[in-house]
Amino acid sequence: MPVTSTVSADGKDITIIISGRFDFAVQNEFRDCYHSTGPEDGVSFTIDMNKASYMDSSALGMLLMMREHLGGNSADITINSSSADISNILTVANFQSLFKIA
Amino acid sequence: MNENTLTVLVADDDVTNRLLLEAILRKEGYDVIHAEDGREAVEVFERERPDLVLMDIRMPELDGYQATELIKAMSGDVFVPIIFLTANSDVDSMVKSVEAGGDDFLAKPYNRIQLQTRINALMRIRELYSTVRQQRNELIQHQKRLERERQMAKRLFANIIHTGSLDQPNIKYLLSPMSLFSGDILLAAPKPSGGLHVILGDFTGHGLAAATGALPVSSIFYGMTSKGYSIAEIVTEINTRLKTILPVDMFLAACLIDIDTTTHTLTVWNGGLPPLVVYAARQLAISQRIPSQHLPLGIIDGESFSRRVEVVGIQQGDRIYICSDGVLETQNRQGEMFGRDRFNALFEAGLVPQALFDTILGRLSDFQAGGLQQDDVTLLEICYDQSLLDQRTGTIEEEEGGRGRFSAAPSSWGLTLTLTADLLKVLDPLPLLIQTLMDLQGFRGQRQQLYTVFSELYSNALEHGLLKLDSSLKANASGFVEYYQAREQRLAVLSEGEIRIDIRHQPDAGGGRLTITVEDTGDGFDIDSALLPLTENLGHAGRGIQLLRSICDEVTFQGSGNRVQAVYRWR
Numbered sequence: 001m002p003v004t005s006t007v008s009a010d011g012k013d014i015t016i017i018i019s020g021r022f023d024f025a026v027q028n029e030f031r032d033c034y035h036s037t038g039p040e041d042g043v044s045f046t047i048d049m050n051k052a053s054y055m056d057s058s059a060l061g062m063l064l065m066m067r068e069h070l071g072g073n074s075a076d077i078t079i080n081s082s083s084a085d086i087s088n089i090l091t092v093a094n095f096q097s098l099f100k101i102a
Numbered sequence: 103m104n105e106n107t108l109t110v111l112v113a114d115d116d117v118t119n120r121l122l123l124e125a126i127l128r129k130e131g132y133d134v135i136h137a138e139d140g141r142e143a144v145e146v147f148e149r150e151r152p153d154l155v156l157m158d159i160r161m162p163e164l165d166g167y168q169a170t171e172l173i174k175a176m177s178g179d180v181f182v183p184i185i186f187l188t189a190n191s192d193v194d195s196m197v198k199s200v201e202a203g204g205d206d207f208l209a210k211p212y213n214r215i216q217l218q219t220r221i222n223a224l225m226r227i228r229e230l231y232s233t234v235r236q237q238r239n240e241l242i243q244h245q246k247r248l249e250r251e252r253q254m255a256k257r258l259f260a261n262i263i264h265t266g267s268l269d270q271p272n273i274k275y276l277l278s279p280m281s282l283f284s285g286d287i288l289l290a291a292p293k294p295s296g297g298l299h300v301i302l303g304d305f306t307g308h309g310l311a312a313a314t315g316a317l318p319v320s321s322i323f324y325g326m327t328s329k330g331y332s333i334a335e336i337v338t339e340i341n342t343r344l345k346t347i348l349p350v351d352m353f354l355a356a357c358l359i360d361i362d363t364t365t366h367t368l369t370v371w372n373g374g375l376p377p378l379v380v381y382a383a384r385q386l387a388i389s390q391r392i393p394s395q396h397l398p399l400g401i402i403d404g405e406s407f408s409r410r411v412e413v414v415g416i417q418q419g420d421r422i423y424i425c426s427d428g429v430l431e432t433q434n435r436q437g438e439m440f441g442r443d444r445f446n447a448l449f450e451a452g453l454v455p456q457a458l459f460d461t462i463l464g465r466l467s468d469f470q471a472g473g474l475q476q477d478d479v480t481l482l483e484i485c486y487d488q489s490l491l492d493q494r495t496g497t498i499e500e501e502e503g504g505r506g507r508f509s510a511a512p513s514s515w516g517l518t519l520t521l522t523a524d525l526l527k528v529l530d531p532l533p534l535l536i537q538t539l540m541d542l543q544g545f546r547g548q549r550q551q552l553y554t555v556f557s558e559l560y561s562n563a564l565e566h567g568l569l570k571l572d573s574s575l576k577a578n579a580s581g582f583v584e585y586y587q588a589r590e591q592r593l594a595v596l597s598e599g600e601i602r603i604d605i606r607h608q609p610d611a612g613g614g615r616l617t618i619t620v621e622d623t624g625d626g627f628d629i630d631s632a633l634l635p636l637t638e639n640l641g642h643a644g645r646g647i648q649l650l651r652s653i654c655d656e657v658t659f660q661g662s663g664n665r666v667q668a669v670y671r672w673r
Binding site for chain 1 (some may be wrong): 580
């Protein structure tokens with residue numbers, strides 16, 4: 001599965017794990033991971049991209065959709081990535097000003 | 103005859119067989135027509151167009167195989183099932199009937215159930231076939247209509263997003279959209295004060311949706327550039343517009359640049375594109391690399407949006423490169439990307455600048471070598487050639503004239519404007535001021551001249567009067583950068599002082615006489631030294647005054663030098 005998610009015991013932390021290509025092909029799976037959560041639920045999200053090989057601009061768009069859905073500036077989303085290519089894509093787009101990038 | 107009743111043609115030279123089949127078929131509710139031989143079968147078929155044919159093999163005139171071939175040819179892409187009636191099921195006749203186009207066999211003696219089952223099965227196929235055919239035809243029609251619309255939209259799009267001033271000998275570019283419409287945009291427009299504005303942008307996604315977003319970008323870019331706005335102001339306006347119209351997951355990664363031939367500076371705003379590169383003609387190496395420092399456009403609201411630009415010096419012959427990420431993400435057959443390292447290496451081989459662009463294109467195409475294009479690819483090279491960039495083309499004036507705007511006969515009027523420190527910090531008043539003058543009097547063909555006059559007077563009052571910047575800084579190219587950095591810093595903390603602009607207009611011999619007085623609350627300057635003749639004033643500084651004198655009829659300094667009056671005559 002290219003997109004999977006795990007929920008902590010108290011339901012306050014959700015981790016979305018992406019492996020392989022992060023692009024438009026996985027948009028429904030990605031959306032399903034956060035769609036039932038609202039801005040008022042106080043859930044912290046972590047997007048684990050350590051196993052992702054690539055992301056394109058539509059994936060950046062999907063991250064923006066998620067952020068908007070979870071309340072925009074008040075959304076709590078952390079992106080983990082160890083890949084230099086993916087970090088570079090996030091940096092070029094200056095996403096560190098919108099997301100916590102670890 | 104009931105519309106829904108199916109008609110079956112029975113072709114058999116044996117009258118007993120025909121009657122037997124007719125009896126069975128009528129009982130099942132079909133209409134029946136006959137033919138006594140192959141030729142008649144073809145004739146009846148042509149006339150009556152039955153829904154199904156039962157065909158005997160051995161018949162006079164034409165046999166069943168020949169008649170079947172003719173009927174199949176006649177029915178074109180309508181599926182008319184033909185069932186062969188055979189005495190025995192010998193393989194040879196089966197092969198021949200399949201070759202002739204038969205769809206099934208029915209062995210004698212005829213069994214009612216068997217006949218009914220065969221007919222039902224073939225009718226279901228016929229229905230399916232006709233549905234598919236109808237859908238296919240609709241699809242073809244739809245496709246044709248769509249293609250016409252796309253072609254029309256493409257022409258319309260091309261007219262709106264004209265590439266502006268890209269067709270100059272010092273500009274090379276590659277625009278390689280992956281579909282009819284590009285999600286990348288590349289526009290260039292001359293500034294009214296000389297020099298060039300360029301935007302290279304890459305929308306999320308490709309095709310029509312992405313291209314549609316380019317329409318407002320182009321109108322803002324061309325409109326504001328021709329009115330003299332800076333790229334910081336233009337990029338802010340584009341961001342605001344895109345934030346309003348784009349869906350949340352769509353944005354525009356873009357790089358805007360301002361090439362200024364007066365100050366030899368390159369001003370850059372890069373949000374989301376790969377680094378802009380300046381390749382120095384003298385060192386044969388990269389002299390500047392300006393990476394993305396902002397979010398792409400259309401993501402955040404006006405308040406948190408950063409319009410901060412980078413200013414760097416540039417020299418004759420230097421080359422500026424900007425590309426969309428499609429260049430770096432060009433894939434080879436193995437799905438491997440071209441990448442930053444290969445791209446950067448192209449600039450590190452000490453190539454002569456003239457060869458760089460073609461070398462980059464060559465390497466990219468060698469690398470791709472039949473790999474599929476995954477994204478729109480755009481690459482731009484601009485050679486900093488002062489004389490070419492400084493050509494003030496007629497396009498801006500043409501657009502002005504083409505608008506057919508009302509223009510008053512030269513008349514008497516006046517206008518006084520007081521600009522406070524608070525206002526100066528956030529607003530460049532020149533574009534607004536020039537636009538107001540153009541609307542008021544319609545100075546046809548005078549915009550660029552007027553722009554230069556106001557721009558020199560205003561910069562002088564702001565930079566030397568209020569910000570107390572020293573012109574001698576501008577003695578060399580790197581000083582220019584320092585000068586403009588100091589200008590930005592001082593302007594940001596400016597807390598007092600004001601600039602008063604007074605404009606009087608009088609009709610004068612078929613045209614008018616415009617008297618412009620600009621006064622600042624600064625200390626003024628040593629009038630005598632600034633008024634040295636041009637031959638004794640070879641530095642970068644003081645050229646503004648010379649430029650003013652070349653355009654205006656009179657330029658006088660008053661007070662302590664903090665008040666300048668210029669008289670401009672037009673016809």
